[in-house]
Amino acid sequence: MGYNFKETMNKKERFAPGHRMCAGCGGAVCVRNVLRGLHEEDHAVIGNATGCLEVSSFMYPFTAWSDSYVHNAFENAGATLSGVEGAYKVLKRKGKIDETFKFITFGGDGGTYDIGLQSLSGAMERGHDLVYVCYDNGAYMNTGTQRSSATPQFADTTTTPVGSVSHGKPQIRKDLAAVIAAHNIPYVAQTTFVRNFKDLHVKAEKAIYTPGAAFLNVLAPCPRGWGYPTQDLLKICQLAVETNYWPLFEVVDGTWILNYEPKKKLPIEDFLRPQTRFKHLFKPGNEYLIEAFQNEVDRRFEELVKRCS
Amino acid sequence: MEDMKKRVQLSGNEAVATALRQINPDVFPAFPITPSTEIPQYFSNYVANGLVDTEFIPVESEHSSMSAAVGASAAGARSLTATSSCGLALMWEELHVAASNRLPLALTLVCRALSGPININCDHSDSMGARDCGWLQIYAEDNQEAYDNMVQAYRISEHPDVRLPIMICQDGFITSHAVMDMELLPDKVVKDFVGEYEPERYLLNENGTMAIGPYAITDYYMEARRAQAQGILNAKKVILDVAREFEKISGRKYGLFEEYRMDDAEYAMVLIGSAAGTAKDAVDKMREAGKKVGLIKIRVFRPFPAEELAAALSKVKGIAIMDRSESFSSNGGPIGSELTQALYHARCKAFTVNYMYGLGGRDLQVIHVEEIFEELMALEAKGDPKDSVSYRYVGLRDIADPDHKQISYLCKPENSEQA
Numbered sequence: 001m002g003y004n005f006k007e008t009m010n011k012k013e014r015f016a017p018g019h020r021m022c023a024g025c026g027g028a029v030c031v032r033n034v035l036r037g038l039h040e041e042d043h044a045v046i047g048n049a050t051g052c053l054e055v056s057s058f059m060y061p062f063t064a065w066s067d068s069y070v071h072n073a074f075e076n077a078g079a080t081l082s083g084v085e086g087a088y089k090v091l092k093r094k095g096k097i098d099e100t101f102k103f104i105t106f107g108g109d110g111g112t113y114d115i116g117l118q119s120l121s122g123a124m125e126r127g128h129d130l131v132y133v134c135y136d137n138g139a140y141m142n143t144g145t146q147r148s149s150a151t152p153q154f155a156d157t158t159t160t161p162v163g164s165v166s167h168g169k170p171q172i173r174k175d176l177a178a179v180i181a182a183h184n185i186p187y188v189a190q191t192t193f194v195r196n197f198k199d200l201h202v203k204a205e206k207a208i209y210t211p212g213a214a215f216l217n218v219l220a221p222c223p224r225g226w227g228y229p230t231q232d233l234l235k236i237c238q239l240a241v242e243t244n245y246w247p248l249f250e251v252v253d254g255t256w257i258l259n260y261e262p263k264k265k266l267p268i269e270d271f272l273r274p275q276t277r278f279k280h281l282f283k284p285g286n287e288y289l290i291e292a293f294q295n296e297v298d299r300r301f302e303e304l305v306k307r308c309s
Numbered sequence: 310m311e312d313m314k315k316r317v318q319l320s321g322n323e324a325v326a327t328a329l330r331q332i333n334p335d336v337f338p339a340f341p342i343t344p345s346t347e348i349p350q351y352f353s354n355y356v357a358n359g360l361v362d363t364e365f366i367p368v369e370s371e372h373s374s375m376s377a378a379v380g381a382s383a384a385g386a387r388s389l390t391a392t393s394s395c396g397l398a399l400m401w402e403e404l405h406v407a408a409s410n411r412l413p414l415a416l417t418l419v420c421r422a423l424s425g426p427i428n429i430n431c432d433h434s435d436s437m438g439a440r441d442c443g444w445l446q447i448y449a450e451d452n453q454e455a456y457d458n459m460v461q462a463y464r465i466s467e468h469p470d471v472r473l474p475i476m477i478c479q480d481g482f483i484t485s486h487a488v489m490d491m492e493l494l495p496d497k498v499v500k501d502f503v504g505e506y507e508p509e510r511y512l513l514n515e516n517g518t519m520a521i522g523p524y525a526i527t528d529y530y531m532e533a534r535r536a537q538a539q540g541i542l543n544a545k546k547v548i549l550d551v552a553r554e555f556e557k558i559s560g561r562k563y564g565l566f567e568e569y570r571m572d573d574a575e576y577a578m579v580l581i582g583s584a585a586g587t588a589k590d591a592v593d594k595m596r597e598a599g600k601k602v603g604l605i606k607i608r609v610f611r612p613f614p615a616e617e618l619a620a621a622l623s624k625v626k627g628i629a630i631m632d633r634s635e636s637f638s639s640n641g642g643p644i645g646s647e648l649t650q651a652l653y654h655a656r657c658k659a660f661t662v663n664y665m666y667g668l669g670g671r672d673l674q675v676i677h678v679e680e681i682f683e684e685l686m687a688l689e690a691k692g693d694p695k696d697s698v699s700y701r702y703v704g705l706r707d708i709a710d711p712d713h714k715q716i717s718y719l720c721k722p723e724n725s726e727q728a
Contacts, residue, residue: 045384045512048522060523060533068512070383071522072376072406079373083336083380083388086364088513090335090386094362099515119376122369 005196011036014044019064020056024230026193026220026237027053030135031106033197034216035067037204038102045070045084047105049077049116052142053135075115077105078123078132085128102208103130109150110140113176124183124213131207131214134176137222145225149174152245153296154289156277157225167280167289172296177217181251185213188251192219193237199248199259206250219246227276239271244301249308258308268294315493321452321484324491325391325417325477326351328459330361331499334415335386335506338366338377340396343429344481345419348391371396375403375416382412383521385511387463389414393481394421397435401442407474408443409537410521413466414474416444417459420582420633421481422669430670431481433581434634436610437643443537445475445544446611450567450585453491454608455479457561460494463503464551470543476611480583482670498558541612548609565614567606568621570596574603576685577622577659579648580631581607584666584673588631591678602682613647619655627685628652628661631673635665639720641700660688662699664717677703680716 014035021028031053038044044067048054054071057064072080081103091097107116112134120132139157140146147157153172156162160169181188187210189203200218207214219240223230240246243266248259269290272278281289319327326348329337339349355361364381368374374390381388392400397418407414420436422428436446445465449455458477466475479485494502510519525533545565552563567585570592571577578588585606595602605621607614622628630649632642640646645663652659664681666673681703700720707715 043513043515047380054522055524058520058523060525060529063520063523065520066518068514068518069520070380070512071524072379073402076373076376076403079338079368079376080380082366082368082373083338083377083382083386084384084512086336086338086366086377087381087384087386087388090362090364091384091513094335096385097513097515101513118369119373122373125369126366 003198003201005198008036008197008201012040014038014066015057016064016066020059021052022224024223024233025052026137026222026233027108027135029193029233030133030218030220033193033200034104034133034204034218036201037208043067043099043101045081045101045103047071047077047081047084047103049105049107049111050074051108051111053106053108055142074111076119077107077111077116078120081105081130082123082126082128085130103128104133104208105130106133106135108141109134109136109138110148112136113150113174114148120180121183124180124185124215127185127212129211129213131216133216133218135218135220137220137225138173139222139225141222141225150176154278154281154293156280162280167286168277175300177215177251180215181256183213184254185215186210186253187212187214189215190217190247190249192240192246192248193234194241194248203250225277227279228274232274236271236274239266239274242266243268243271244297245271247301247304249304256304256307258305268297313495315495316490317493318488318490319452320347320486320488321449321455321479322347322419322486323351324452324456325459325479327493328456328499329389329417330355331494331496332460332463332503333361333500334363334389336364336366336378336381336388337390338368338374338381338388339390340368340371340374340392342371342393342396344421344485345391345393345396345417347485348417348419371399372403375400375407378414379403379407379410379412382407382414383410383512385508385513387506389416391417391419393419394423394435397439398423401439404439404442404444404474406522409533411472411537411540412474413463413472415462415466416474416476418476418478419481419485420478428669429481431483431583432633432668432670436476436478437634437636439476440611440643443473443541444611445471445473445541447475447477447548447609448581448607449477449479449484450583450606452484452487452489453561455484456491456493457555457559457563460499460502461551461555463506465544465547467506468547471540471547473537473540473544478582483583494559502555502558544612545609545614563608565609565617566621567608569604569606571603571605571621573601574625575601576627576629576682577603577605577625578629578631578678578681579605579607579618579622579644580633581610581644582633584631584633587673587675588678591675591682594675595679595682600682607644613651615647615651616655618648619651619657622652622659623655623657625659626689628659629681629685630661630663632663632665633667635668639700662688662701664701664703666703671704673704677716684717
């Protein structure tokens, strides 16, 4: 698939400026670029789980969404869009709608990995023709950086604070892309903002235009929750990929495809060091924690490579 | 045959499912729960045999069934779901979302007790627990009423003056599973009565977008709630208008409540749902013995017909308010609270006693109703019945009374001297 950066970036915006997301927010970048995957002539209905994105983009009486948009609650973006898609099918059948509508829903990791997992699983299993996009910033950022099941091990969050007897979050993160792939849906992909957004753009378009249920897991860093300078968003994403913390892959009709393998994998410290949520790992005596983190990253990547071969 | 009314023998669940087949809604997400399960089951058969155009979505929980119904309704489709008990409790958040987004969707509720202990039988703790969620609530005494109410539901809910979701309630097992002789309207008559759903604003509008479910803080929230309250205020007239039109196609008359032998009644019982049949038998029996008793069966609980009930009860001496659900307020049940407030505002002179009955499927018997009326008369004879504590239970098990001689039990604190 040809990718023209300039052309893609010059597509008409479907997510208007003037929303209230923080400067440097990965969530907003995720939304703009997923929506660029839509063909301009197609309508869309956008769903949204409660979270930063919802409260910052649709504050009555203003909306940043140029497409039809539905926010229902925190845990039910999957079910809500199932109903919208069901309505589309029947209204189309009855001849009440002629034109094409696509269905995309956004949820943060809290609304997707945790409280919305059942609703998401149901929507995926039933095979509704929709895309669920998780903008994964690895914690409940809207309520002030509480841990989620997407939070990486050892991260300092407000519910897993580092203390005299705590190194941050004790548990490793859930592998949600694999969980959703186990639903045997036609398309699952993991991506983030690298290589001029090509990976994200191509995957968004594929997800939107693959008939049936599709899932995108997009690493969407949060400068406030992670503690890195706002302007370093793309640098952080690049480090996540080059350290194999966030591998880029797709699962197409059950076939796992690794989209990128760093020629020279960077050590995980390079990803951890710029983030204040991992500051404690660099205290003398805590080297073993970094080693444990590195081992987990390597173990997961090996497992992924095995799946992809 | 197609265009003729039909006498049939149906359970309440099949009656409602039949009404739904005739209505042919657009989207029906559902999740099984006793005793409402049969409604989506019957409906799935209509789908499987091409009798409806509906998109049936077998979701993974009741929270999702209401969430999907909300999504479908926002999208511009006529939608509904069915549930009971814990299913409704799980939807609680979504009930508010549906109402506050002014979505005209329907819920066919088969009333069942809430846990615990876990119990599958009838009481009204589910629907009464949802009474402040902004939904319209209409109750049925029997299968015919459940069917008739379902046929009228969308006309009320979708009316531009109302635009609120509607709960069509019937009693678990007592009407949902008991088969009753009843009359069905012809398919075409129902279809024409209900009409096509033509929303003004909806997500799938090709000629304009819509955003629904905003974040609104102190500067707009209160106005949204006030606007929502107007829908409930307007609903009473719409319900009566729709009932009048329904009478034209069915010959059956409906109001906000039914008055039974109330003309010269000195003592009245007020209740909701299937126990009305038993109460009517008891009223007949007592009338034969020359006792001036009557019954009011509330059909519409939301909006609450406060003034109308107070007017209907303005001449009685004593009122037994029957609640089939606890509200654990230490002050009686939900109908007790709402009705006494209405009577107070109307400066009604009657005294009231609030009885809890029928919890978890316990039968209310004719003898119970008679005893309650006798109790009202005795209180009146005592002189100042307003002194009496008005929170009582009927039909409890009592190991000290193996022959069930005592029917009515006063509720009072164990650690006080209160009589």
